[in-house]
Amino acid sequence: MLSSTEENYLKALLHLTFISEKEEAGTNEIAAYLDVKPATANDMLKRLKEKKMIKYEKYGKISMSDKGRILATEVLRKHRLWETFLYEKLEFTWDEVHEVAEQLEHIQSHKLVDKLDQFLNYPKTDPHGDVIPNAKGEMRAPFKKTLAEIESGKTCKMVAVKDNTAPFLQYVVKVGLGINNKIKVISRQSYDSLMEIEVNGKKSHVSQKFAENILVL
Amino acid sequence: MLSSTEENYLKALLHLTFISEKEEAGTNEIAAYLDVKPATANDMLKRLKEKKMIKYEKYGKISMSDKGRILATEVLRKHRLWETFLYEKLEFTWDEVHEVAEQLEHIQSHKLVDKLDQFLNYPKTDPHGDVIPNAKGEMRAPFKKTLAEIESGKTCKMVAVKDNTAPFLQYVVKVGLGINNKIKVISRQSYDSLMEIEVNGKKSHVSQKFAENILVL
DNA sequence: TATATAAGTTAGGTGAGTCTAACAAATTAA
DNA sequence: TTAATTTGTTAGACTCACCTAACTTATATA
Numbered sequence A, B: 001m002l003s004s005t006e007e008n009y010l011k012a013l014l015h016l017t018f019i020s021e022k023e024e025a026g027t028n029e030i031a032a033y034l035d036v037k038p039a040t041a042n043d044m045l046k047r048l049k050e051k052k053m054i055k056y057e058k059y060g061k062i063s064m065s066d067k068g069r070i071l072a073t074e075v076l077r078k079h080r081l082w083e084t085f086l087y088e089k090l091e092f093t094w095d096e097v098h099e100v101a102e103q104l105e106h107i108q109s110h111k112l113v114d115k116l117d118q119f120l121n122y123p124k125t126d127p128h129g130d131v132i133p134n135a136k137g138e139m140r141a142p143f144k145k146t147l148a149e150i151e152s153g154k155t156c157k158m159v160a161v162k163d164n165t166a167p168f169l170q171y172v173v174k175v176g177l178g179i180n181n182k183i184k185v186i187s188r189q190s191y192d193s194l195m196e197i198e199v200n201g202k203k204s205h206v207s208q209k210f211a212e213n214i215l216v217l
Numbered sequence C: 001t002a003t004a005t006a007a008g009t010t011a012g013g014t015g016a017g018t019c020t021a022a023c024a025a026a027t028t029a030a
Numbered sequence D: 001t002t003a004a005t006t007t008g009t010t011a012g013a014c015t016c017a018c019c020t021a022a023c024t025t026a027t028a029t030a
Helices: A004-019 A027-034 A038-050 A066-088 A097-104 A110-119 A166-174 A208-212 B004-019 B027-034 B038-050 B066-088 B097-104 B110-119 B166-174 B208-212
Strands: A155-161 A182-188 A195-199 A202-206 A214-216 B155-161 B182-188 B195-199 B202-206 B214-216
Touching: A004 A027, A004 A038, A004 A066, A027 A038, A066 A097, A066 A110, A155 A166, A208 A214, B004 B027, B004 B038, B004 B066, B027 B038, B066 B097, B066 B110, B155 B166, B208 B214
Parallel strands: none
Antiparallel strands: A155 A182, A155 A214, A182 A195, A195 A202, B155 B182, B155 B214, B182 B195, B195 B202
Protein backbone atom coordinates (compact mmCIF):
# COMPACT_ATOMS: atom_id res chain seq x y z
CA MET A 1 0.00 0.00 0.00
CA LEU A 2 1.21 3.48 -0.87
CA SER A 3 1.41 6.45 1.47
CA SER A 4 -0.77 9.52 0.87
CA THR A 5 2.30 11.33 -0.42
CA GLU A 6 3.13 8.59 -2.89
CA GLU A 7 -0.48 8.64 -4.07
CA ASN A 8 -0.24 12.40 -4.58
CA TYR A 9 2.82 12.01 -6.80
CA LEU A 10 1.00 9.44 -8.94
CA LYS A 11 -2.04 11.68 -9.14
CA ALA A 12 0.18 14.58 -10.24
CA LEU A 13 1.72 12.41 -12.92
CA LEU A 14 -1.73 11.33 -14.12
CA HIS A 15 -2.70 14.99 -14.49
CA LEU A 16 0.52 15.90 -16.24
CA THR A 17 0.37 13.00 -18.69
CA PHE A 18 -2.85 11.13 -19.40
CA ILE A 19 -5.18 14.03 -18.74
CA SER A 20 -3.12 16.60 -20.65
CA GLU A 21 -2.70 14.17 -23.54
CA LYS A 22 1.08 14.01 -23.17
CA GLU A 23 2.88 10.78 -22.48
CA GLU A 24 5.71 11.92 -20.27
CA ALA A 25 6.62 14.54 -17.68
CA GLY A 26 9.85 15.93 -16.23
CA THR A 27 11.15 16.07 -12.68
CA ASN A 28 10.91 19.86 -12.44
CA GLU A 29 7.42 19.84 -13.86
CA ILE A 30 6.24 17.36 -11.23
CA ALA A 31 8.03 19.26 -8.47
CA ALA A 32 6.40 22.53 -9.55
CA TYR A 33 2.96 20.91 -9.71
CA LEU A 34 3.27 19.56 -6.18
CA ASP A 35 5.03 22.66 -4.85
CA VAL A 36 8.15 20.82 -3.69
CA LYS A 37 11.80 21.15 -4.73
CA PRO A 38 13.13 19.10 -7.67
CA ALA A 39 15.47 17.23 -5.31
CA THR A 40 12.48 16.09 -3.26
CA ALA A 41 10.58 14.97 -6.31
CA ASN A 42 13.66 13.13 -7.53
CA ASP A 43 13.88 11.13 -4.28
CA MET A 44 10.24 10.15 -4.51
CA LEU A 45 10.42 9.27 -8.20
CA LYS A 46 13.24 6.86 -7.39
CA ARG A 47 11.02 5.17 -4.84
CA LEU A 48 8.06 5.00 -7.20
CA LYS A 49 10.32 3.44 -9.82
CA GLU A 50 11.47 0.84 -7.26
CA LYS A 51 7.81 0.07 -6.64
CA LYS A 52 7.25 -0.27 -10.40
CA MET A 53 4.68 2.52 -10.45
CA ILE A 54 6.52 4.65 -13.00
CA LYS A 55 9.07 4.17 -15.80
CA TYR A 56 12.11 6.32 -16.63
CA GLU A 57 15.84 6.30 -17.23
CA LYS A 58 18.25 8.57 -15.41
CA TYR A 59 18.04 12.08 -16.90
CA GLY A 60 15.09 10.93 -19.02
CA LYS A 61 11.39 11.70 -19.09
CA ILE A 62 8.97 10.00 -16.72
CA SER A 63 5.88 7.97 -17.68
CA MET A 64 3.48 5.83 -15.68
CA SER A 65 3.35 2.03 -15.60
CA ASP A 66 -0.02 0.31 -15.95
CA LYS A 67 0.06 -0.41 -12.23
CA GLY A 68 0.71 3.25 -11.45
CA ARG A 69 -1.98 4.52 -13.77
CA ILE A 70 -4.57 2.16 -12.30
CA LEU A 71 -3.70 3.26 -8.79
CA ALA A 72 -3.78 6.96 -9.68
CA THR A 73 -7.11 6.49 -11.42
CA GLU A 74 -8.53 4.91 -8.28
CA VAL A 75 -7.44 7.94 -6.27
CA LEU A 76 -8.99 10.24 -8.88
CA ARG A 77 -12.21 8.21 -8.70
CA LYS A 78 -12.32 8.61 -4.94
CA HIS A 79 -11.58 12.33 -5.19
CA ARG A 80 -14.43 12.95 -7.61
CA LEU A 81 -16.91 10.75 -5.76
CA TRP A 82 -16.19 12.61 -2.53
CA GLU A 83 -16.58 15.95 -4.31
CA THR A 84 -19.95 14.80 -5.57
CA PHE A 85 -20.94 13.68 -2.07
CA LEU A 86 -19.95 16.99 -0.51
CA TYR A 87 -21.75 18.98 -3.18
CA GLU A 88 -24.92 16.93 -3.46
CA LYS A 89 -25.46 15.66 0.06
CA LEU A 90 -23.71 18.11 2.37
CA GLU A 91 -24.49 21.40 0.62
CA PHE A 92 -20.86 22.34 -0.01
CA THR A 93 -20.38 24.92 -2.72
CA TRP A 94 -18.59 24.26 -5.92
CA ASP A 95 -15.36 25.95 -4.86
CA GLU A 96 -15.22 24.34 -1.38
CA VAL A 97 -15.27 20.68 -2.34
CA HIS A 98 -11.76 20.28 -3.72
CA GLU A 99 -9.81 21.00 -0.55
CA VAL A 100 -11.72 18.50 1.60
CA ALA A 101 -11.74 15.88 -1.17
CA GLU A 102 -7.93 16.13 -1.23
CA GLN A 103 -8.01 14.63 2.26
CA LEU A 104 -10.85 12.16 1.75
CA GLU A 105 -9.34 10.64 -1.40
CA HIS A 106 -6.67 8.90 0.70
CA ILE A 107 -9.06 6.91 2.91
CA GLN A 108 -8.31 3.22 2.35
CA SER A 109 -11.43 1.06 2.00
CA HIS A 110 -12.70 -0.51 -1.19
CA LYS A 111 -16.09 -1.08 0.37
CA LEU A 112 -16.34 2.61 1.25
CA VAL A 113 -15.72 3.72 -2.34
CA ASP A 114 -18.15 1.22 -3.82
CA LYS A 115 -20.88 1.98 -1.30
CA LEU A 116 -20.38 5.71 -1.74
CA ASP A 117 -20.71 5.29 -5.50
CA GLN A 118 -23.93 3.34 -4.98
CA PHE A 119 -25.24 5.88 -2.45
CA LEU A 120 -24.69 8.67 -4.98
CA ASN A 121 -26.46 6.58 -7.62
CA TYR A 122 -23.38 5.98 -9.79
CA PRO A 123 -22.73 9.56 -10.90
CA LYS A 124 -21.00 10.05 -14.26
CA THR A 125 -19.40 13.40 -13.49
CA ASP A 126 -18.35 15.40 -10.43
CA PRO A 127 -19.64 18.93 -9.57
CA HIS A 128 -17.01 20.44 -11.91
CA GLY A 129 -18.30 18.31 -14.79
CA ASP A 130 -15.23 16.09 -14.81
CA VAL A 131 -15.74 12.42 -15.61
CA ILE A 132 -15.63 10.01 -12.66
CA PRO A 133 -13.69 6.83 -13.52
CA ASN A 134 -15.79 3.70 -12.95
CA ALA A 135 -14.88 0.85 -10.58
CA LYS A 136 -12.74 -0.74 -13.30
CA GLY A 137 -10.71 2.45 -13.66
CA GLU A 138 -12.16 3.31 -17.05
CA MET A 139 -12.78 6.94 -17.95
CA ARG A 140 -14.91 7.68 -20.97
CA ALA A 141 -12.97 10.24 -23.00
CA PRO A 142 -14.88 13.50 -22.79
CA PHE A 143 -15.62 16.71 -24.71
CA LYS A 144 -12.54 18.95 -24.72
CA LYS A 145 -13.42 22.17 -26.43
CA THR A 146 -12.89 25.44 -24.63
CA LEU A 147 -15.05 28.53 -24.61
CA ALA A 148 -12.17 30.31 -26.37
CA GLU A 149 -12.77 28.15 -29.45
CA ILE A 150 -16.46 29.08 -29.87
CA GLU A 151 -17.30 31.45 -32.73
CA SER A 152 -19.13 34.74 -32.30
CA GLY A 153 -22.88 34.38 -32.33
CA LYS A 154 -22.81 30.68 -31.40
CA THR A 155 -24.19 29.21 -28.20
CA CYS A 156 -22.61 26.36 -26.23
CA LYS A 157 -23.12 24.54 -22.95
CA MET A 158 -20.59 24.63 -20.14
CA VAL A 159 -19.64 21.13 -18.97
CA ALA A 160 -16.50 21.60 -16.90
CA VAL A 161 -13.64 23.84 -15.87
CA LYS A 162 -9.95 23.18 -16.38
CA ASP A 163 -8.77 25.26 -13.43
CA ASN A 164 -10.05 24.08 -10.03
CA THR A 165 -8.50 26.78 -7.84
CA ALA A 166 -10.85 28.69 -5.55
CA PRO A 167 -10.11 32.17 -7.00
CA PHE A 168 -10.97 31.00 -10.50
CA LEU A 169 -14.11 29.18 -9.37
CA GLN A 170 -15.27 32.19 -7.42
CA TYR A 171 -14.82 34.30 -10.53
CA VAL A 172 -16.83 31.77 -12.54
CA VAL A 173 -19.66 32.12 -10.04
CA LYS A 174 -19.43 35.91 -10.22
CA VAL A 175 -19.95 35.83 -13.98
CA GLY A 176 -23.09 33.81 -13.27
CA LEU A 177 -21.74 30.59 -14.78
CA GLY A 178 -22.33 27.01 -13.61
CA ILE A 179 -22.39 23.47 -14.96
CA ASN A 180 -24.89 22.97 -17.79
CA ASN A 181 -25.45 26.70 -18.25
CA LYS A 182 -25.90 27.90 -21.80
CA ILE A 183 -23.31 30.45 -22.89
CA LYS A 184 -23.83 32.73 -25.88
CA VAL A 185 -20.73 34.27 -27.41
CA ILE A 186 -21.82 37.78 -28.40
CA SER A 187 -18.60 39.18 -29.79
CA ARG A 188 -14.85 38.97 -29.68
CA GLN A 189 -12.24 41.72 -30.02
CA SER A 190 -9.77 40.59 -32.62
CA TYR A 191 -6.69 42.34 -31.21
CA ASP A 192 -6.79 40.80 -27.69
CA SER A 193 -9.52 38.13 -27.94
CA LEU A 194 -11.57 39.72 -25.16
CA MET A 195 -15.00 38.10 -25.40
CA GLU A 196 -18.46 39.31 -24.55
CA ILE A 197 -20.68 36.47 -23.38
CA GLU A 198 -24.23 36.11 -22.14
CA VAL A 199 -25.31 33.67 -19.41
CA ASN A 200 -28.93 33.52 -18.24
CA GLY A 201 -29.51 36.97 -19.69
CA LYS A 202 -26.48 38.44 -17.94
CA LYS A 203 -23.73 39.91 -20.11
CA SER A 204 -20.05 39.87 -19.12
CA HIS A 205 -16.64 40.48 -20.64
CA VAL A 206 -14.10 37.72 -20.15
CA SER A 207 -10.44 37.34 -21.09
CA GLN A 208 -8.84 34.80 -23.39
CA LYS A 209 -7.25 33.12 -20.36
CA PHE A 210 -10.62 32.78 -18.64
CA ALA A 211 -12.27 31.35 -21.76
CA GLU A 212 -9.52 28.78 -22.14
CA ASN A 213 -10.37 27.37 -18.74
CA ILE A 214 -14.06 26.82 -19.44
CA LEU A 215 -14.83 23.51 -21.15
CA VAL A 216 -17.94 23.42 -23.30
CA LEU A 217 -19.98 21.04 -25.43
CA MET B 1 -3.05 21.87 14.32
CA LEU B 2 -2.10 18.42 15.52
CA SER B 3 -1.00 15.49 13.40
CA SER B 4 -3.15 12.36 13.15
CA THR B 5 -0.71 10.60 15.43
CA GLU B 6 -0.93 13.31 18.07
CA GLU B 7 -4.72 13.17 17.85
CA ASN B 8 -4.57 9.41 18.39
CA TYR B 9 -2.55 9.82 21.57
CA LEU B 10 -5.08 12.32 22.93
CA LYS B 11 -7.94 10.02 21.99
CA ALA B 12 -6.21 7.14 23.78
CA LEU B 13 -5.81 9.28 26.86
CA LEU B 14 -9.49 10.29 26.73
CA HIS B 15 -10.44 6.61 26.68
CA LEU B 16 -8.07 5.71 29.47
CA THR B 17 -9.16 8.57 31.73
CA PHE B 18 -12.46 10.37 31.21
CA ILE B 19 -14.32 7.42 29.71
CA SER B 20 -13.05 4.86 32.22
CA GLU B 21 -13.77 7.24 35.09
CA LYS B 22 -10.14 7.47 36.13
CA GLU B 23 -8.26 10.74 36.19
CA GLU B 24 -4.80 9.69 35.14
CA ALA B 25 -2.96 7.13 33.06
CA GLY B 26 0.62 5.81 32.87
CA THR B 27 3.14 5.74 30.03
CA ASN B 28 3.07 1.94 29.66
CA GLU B 29 -0.70 1.90 29.72
CA ILE B 30 -0.89 4.41 26.87
CA ALA B 31 1.83 2.59 24.94
CA ALA B 32 -0.02 -0.72 25.30
CA TYR B 33 -3.31 0.87 24.22
CA LEU B 34 -1.75 2.29 21.06
CA ASP B 35 0.42 -0.76 20.44
CA VAL B 36 3.72 1.13 20.50
CA LYS B 37 6.73 0.81 22.80
CA PRO B 38 6.85 2.82 26.04
CA ALA B 39 9.86 4.75 24.71
CA THR B 40 7.81 5.90 21.75
CA ALA B 41 4.89 6.97 23.90
CA ASN B 42 7.29 8.79 26.20
CA ASP B 43 8.64 10.89 23.30
CA MET B 44 5.15 11.81 22.16
CA LEU B 45 3.94 12.61 25.68
CA LYS B 46 6.82 15.08 26.00
CA ARG B 47 5.63 16.80 22.83
CA LEU B 48 2.02 16.89 23.94
CA LYS B 49 3.12 18.41 27.23
CA GLU B 50 5.07 21.10 25.31
CA LYS B 51 1.90 21.83 23.38
CA LYS B 52 -0.03 22.08 26.67
CA MET B 53 -2.37 19.25 25.74
CA ILE B 54 -1.54 17.09 28.77
CA LYS B 55 -0.20 17.55 32.30
CA TYR B 56 2.34 15.42 34.16
CA GLU B 57 5.62 15.46 36.09
CA LYS B 58 8.57 13.26 35.25
CA TYR B 59 7.87 9.71 36.51
CA GLY B 60 4.34 10.81 37.43
CA LYS B 61 0.88 10.00 36.13
CA ILE B 62 -0.52 11.72 33.05
CA SER B 63 -3.79 13.68 32.84
CA MET B 64 -5.36 15.83 30.15
CA SER B 65 -5.51 19.62 30.05
CA ASP B 66 -8.82 21.28 29.17
CA LYS B 67 -7.39 22.08 25.75
CA GLY B 68 -6.41 18.44 25.22
CA ARG B 69 -9.75 17.08 26.39
CA ILE B 70 -11.67 19.42 24.09
CA LEU B 71 -9.56 18.40 21.12
CA ALA B 72 -9.86 14.69 21.89
CA THR B 73 -13.62 15.05 22.29
CA GLU B 74 -13.84 16.65 18.86
CA VAL B 75 -12.01 13.68 17.37
CA LEU B 76 -14.34 11.30 19.23
CA ARG B 77 -17.33 13.25 17.90
CA LYS B 78 -16.04 12.89 14.35
CA HIS B 79 -15.35 9.19 14.85
CA ARG B 80 -18.85 8.45 16.07
CA LEU B 81 -20.55 10.60 13.44
CA TRP B 82 -18.64 8.78 10.69
CA GLU B 83 -19.55 5.42 12.23
CA THR B 84 -23.18 6.47 12.16
CA PHE B 85 -22.86 7.58 8.54
CA LEU B 86 -21.26 4.30 7.47
CA TYR B 87 -23.86 2.24 9.30
CA GLU B 88 -26.97 4.19 8.39
CA LYS B 89 -26.22 5.46 4.91
CA LEU B 90 -23.67 3.09 3.43
CA GLU B 91 -24.94 -0.23 4.81
CA PHE B 92 -21.76 -1.07 6.69
CA THR B 93 -22.21 -3.66 9.40
CA TRP B 94 -21.74 -2.98 13.04
CA ASP B 95 -18.29 -4.54 13.23
CA GLU B 96 -16.94 -2.90 10.04
CA VAL B 97 -17.46 0.75 10.87
CA HIS B 98 -14.72 1.25 13.44
CA GLU B 99 -11.71 0.61 11.20
CA VAL B 100 -12.80 3.07 8.51
CA ALA B 101 -13.90 5.67 11.05
CA GLU B 102 -10.37 5.53 12.50
CA GLN B 103 -9.21 7.07 9.24
CA LEU B 104 -12.13 9.43 8.64
CA GLU B 105 -11.93 10.98 12.11
CA HIS B 106 -8.73 12.81 11.15
CA ILE B 107 -10.19 14.76 8.21
CA GLN B 108 -9.82 18.45 9.00
CA SER B 109 -12.91 20.51 8.17
CA HIS B 110 -15.30 22.03 10.67
CA LYS B 111 -17.90 22.51 7.97
CA LEU B 112 -17.70 18.82 7.07
CA VAL B 113 -18.39 17.71 10.65
CA ASP B 114 -21.27 20.10 11.14
CA LYS B 115 -22.88 19.28 7.80
CA LEU B 116 -22.46 15.57 8.41
CA ASP B 117 -24.16 15.96 11.80
CA GLN B 118 -27.03 17.81 10.12
CA PHE B 119 -27.24 15.26 7.29
CA LEU B 120 -27.57 12.46 9.86
CA ASN B 121 -30.24 14.46 11.66
CA TYR B 122 -28.19 15.14 14.80
CA PRO B 123 -27.88 11.58 16.10
CA LYS B 124 -27.46 11.11 19.84
CA THR B 125 -25.60 7.80 19.71
CA ASP B 126 -23.48 5.85 17.25
CA PRO B 127 -24.23 2.30 16.00
CA HIS B 128 -22.60 0.86 19.13
CA GLY B 129 -24.91 2.89 21.34
CA ASP B 130 -22.13 5.23 22.47
CA VAL B 131 -23.02 8.86 23.03
CA ILE B 132 -21.90 11.32 20.31
CA PRO B 133 -20.50 14.53 21.84
CA ASN B 134 -22.34 17.61 20.54
CA ALA B 135 -20.71 20.50 18.66
CA LYS B 136 -19.76 22.13 21.97
CA GLY B 137 -17.91 18.99 23.07
CA GLU B 138 -20.49 18.05 25.69
CA MET B 139 -21.29 14.40 26.31
CA ARG B 140 -24.34 13.56 28.32
CA ALA B 141 -23.24 10.99 30.88
CA PRO B 142 -24.89 7.71 29.96
CA PHE B 143 -26.16 4.47 31.40
CA LYS B 144 -23.23 2.34 32.60
CA LYS B 145 -24.55 -0.93 33.86
CA THR B 146 -23.20 -4.16 32.45
CA LEU B 147 -25.02 -7.37 31.66
CA ALA B 148 -22.93 -9.00 34.39
CA GLU B 149 -24.77 -6.93 37.00
CA ILE B 150 -28.26 -8.05 36.00
CA GLU B 151 -30.00 -10.51 38.37
CA SER B 152 -31.36 -13.89 37.29
CA GLY B 153 -34.87 -13.73 35.90
CA LYS B 154 -34.64 -10.01 35.05
CA THR B 155 -34.80 -8.57 31.55
CA CYS B 156 -32.76 -5.63 30.29
CA LYS B 157 -32.07 -3.79 27.03
CA MET B 158 -28.68 -3.72 25.41
CA VAL B 159 -27.56 -0.17 24.62
CA ALA B 160 -23.84 -0.44 23.90
CA VAL B 161 -20.69 -2.50 24.04
CA LYS B 162 -17.51 -1.64 25.89
CA ASP B 163 -15.20 -3.62 23.61
CA ASN B 164 -15.18 -2.49 19.96
CA THR B 165 -12.78 -5.06 18.55
CA ALA B 166 -13.99 -7.06 15.56
CA PRO B 167 -13.68 -10.52 17.21
CA PHE B 168 -15.84 -9.44 20.12
CA LEU B 169 -18.43 -7.76 17.90
CA GLN B 170 -18.61 -10.81 15.66
CA TYR B 171 -19.23 -12.94 18.73
CA VAL B 172 -21.96 -10.55 19.82
CA VAL B 173 -23.65 -11.02 16.45
CA LYS B 174 -23.30 -14.79 16.73
CA VAL B 175 -25.18 -14.78 20.03
CA GLY B 176 -27.91 -12.90 18.16
CA LEU B 177 -27.41 -9.66 20.03
CA GLY B 178 -27.73 -6.11 18.71
CA ILE B 179 -28.47 -2.59 19.92
CA ASN B 180 -31.86 -2.25 21.58
CA ASN B 181 -32.35 -6.01 21.84
CA LYS B 182 -34.02 -7.26 24.98
CA ILE B 183 -31.92 -9.71 26.97
CA LYS B 184 -33.40 -12.04 29.56
CA VAL B 185 -31.01 -13.45 32.17
CA ILE B 186 -32.21 -17.00 32.68
CA SER B 187 -29.68 -18.25 35.21
CA ARG B 188 -26.18 -17.85 36.51
CA GLN B 189 -23.70 -20.42 37.81
CA SER B 190 -22.46 -19.21 41.15
CA TYR B 191 -18.99 -20.76 41.00
CA ASP B 192 -17.85 -19.19 37.70
CA SER B 193 -20.63 -16.70 36.90
CA LEU B 194 -21.41 -18.34 33.56
CA MET B 195 -24.76 -16.91 32.49
CA GLU B 196 -27.55 -18.30 30.42
CA ILE B 197 -29.34 -15.58 28.45
CA GLU B 198 -32.17 -15.40 25.97
CA VAL B 199 -32.28 -12.99 23.01
CA ASN B 200 -35.19 -13.00 20.58
CA GLY B 201 -36.08 -16.48 21.73
CA LYS B 202 -32.54 -17.79 21.25
CA LYS B 203 -30.74 -19.11 24.32
CA SER B 204 -26.97 -18.87 24.78
CA HIS B 205 -24.36 -19.32 27.48
CA VAL B 206 -21.97 -16.41 27.94
CA SER B 207 -18.95 -15.85 30.19
CA GLN B 208 -18.49 -13.26 32.90
CA LYS B 209 -15.98 -11.47 30.67
CA PHE B 210 -18.47 -11.29 27.82
CA ALA B 211 -21.23 -10.00 30.08
CA GLU B 212 -18.97 -7.28 31.44
CA ASN B 213 -18.56 -5.87 27.95
CA ILE B 214 -22.27 -5.55 27.22
CA LEU B 215 -23.81 -2.31 28.48
CA VAL B 216 -27.49 -2.42 29.31
CA LEU B 217 -30.31 -0.18 30.48
C1' DT C 1 30.49 23.99 -32.39
C1' DA C 2 31.45 25.92 -28.09
C1' DT C 3 29.23 27.60 -24.31
C1' DA C 4 25.45 29.33 -21.53
C1' DT C 5 21.24 27.87 -19.59
C1' DA C 6 17.92 24.58 -18.18
C1' DA C 7 16.91 20.16 -16.31
C1' DG C 8 18.00 16.51 -13.41
C1' DT C 9 20.86 14.22 -9.69
C1' DT C 10 23.63 13.58 -5.49
C1' DA C 11 25.15 14.44 -0.84
C1' DG C 12 24.18 15.75 3.48
C1' DG C 13 20.83 17.65 6.89
C1' DT C 14 16.08 18.13 9.49
C1' DG C 15 11.82 16.75 12.16
C1' DA C 16 8.21 13.27 12.97
C1' DG C 17 7.40 8.90 14.57
C1' DT C 18 9.00 4.65 15.30
C1' DC C 19 12.43 1.12 17.29
C1' DT C 20 16.09 -1.38 20.74
C1' DA C 21 19.06 -1.40 24.56
C1' DA C 22 20.43 0.42 28.71
C1' DC C 23 19.38 2.80 32.72
C1' DA C 24 16.77 5.27 36.71
C1' DA C 25 12.88 5.77 39.76
C1' DA C 26 8.94 4.02 42.10
C1' DT C 27 6.32 0.34 43.91
C1' DT C 28 5.58 -4.24 45.79
C1' DA C 29 6.79 -8.13 48.33
C1' DA C 30 9.96 -10.92 51.18
C1' DT D 1 13.75 -2.30 55.06
C1' DT D 2 16.04 -4.22 51.66
C1' DA D 3 15.54 -6.60 47.31
C1' DA D 4 12.89 -7.75 43.31
C1' DT D 5 9.81 -6.17 40.03
C1' DT D 6 7.41 -2.88 37.52
C1' DT D 7 7.25 1.54 35.43
C1' DG D 8 9.24 5.34 33.19
C1' DT D 9 13.26 7.72 30.82
C1' DT D 10 17.36 8.40 27.92
C1' DA D 11 20.43 7.58 24.08
C1' DG D 12 21.19 6.25 19.64
C1' DA D 13 19.42 4.45 15.24
C1' DC D 14 16.09 4.02 11.30
C1' DT D 15 12.54 5.52 7.56
C1' DC D 16 9.81 9.02 5.34
C1' DA D 17 9.28 13.30 3.28
C1' DC D 18 11.12 17.34 3.00
C1' DC D 19 15.16 20.90 2.51
C1' DT D 20 19.83 23.45 0.52
C1' DA D 21 24.00 23.43 -1.94
C1' DA D 22 26.78 21.54 -5.21
C1' DC D 23 27.21 18.85 -9.01
C1' DT D 24 26.25 16.48 -13.82
C1' DT D 25 23.90 15.92 -18.11
C1' DA D 26 21.13 17.64 -21.82
C1' DT D 27 19.45 21.37 -24.68
C1' DA D 28 19.42 25.73 -26.86
C1' DT D 29 21.71 29.59 -28.75
C1' DA D 30 25.49 32.84 -30.13
